[in-house]
Amino acid sequence: MKLDSALEKVAPADPFVTLTSGRKIHLREPTAGELRGVKLLDVLQLDTAAHAVVIERISELSTLEFYGLKTADTMALMSKVAGFFAQDPASPPA
Numbered sequence: 762m763k764l765d766s767a768l769e770k771v772a773p774a775d776p777f778v779t780l781t782s783g784r785k786i787h788l789r790e791p792t793a794g795e796l797r798g799v800k801l802l803d804v805l806q807l808d809t810a811a812h813a814v815v816i817e818r819i820s821e822l823s824t825l826e827f828y829g830l831k832t833a834d835t836m837a838l839m840s841k842v843a844g845f846f847a848q849d850p851a852s853p854p855a
Contacts, residue, residue: 778841780834788838790845791819805843812839 777785795818796804803811813824816838827835 807839
């Protein structure tokens with residue numbers, strides 16, 4: 762398997778999360794470097810502190826902006842990030 766083909770990923774259908782204020786936040790799938798120092802279990806358990814670190818690295822939001830969001834917006838962002846770790850049911854298992 763060529764490395765280039767192994768690293769190619771299909772982008773999520775909609776990489777944006779629309780906040781209750783109408784602002785759209787673009788989230789890109791995190792790389793290994795952007796997950797440095799973060800426990801993946803914390804991300805999957807929707808730990809707010811872990812998501813604050815990751816979201817700052819993969820979006821234009823700062824940590825302070827993230828902590829200042831409404832609860833519904835926080836949950837929408839965290840759910841989208843956790844979804845990056847879900848396997849596409851159409852893809853064969855590794």
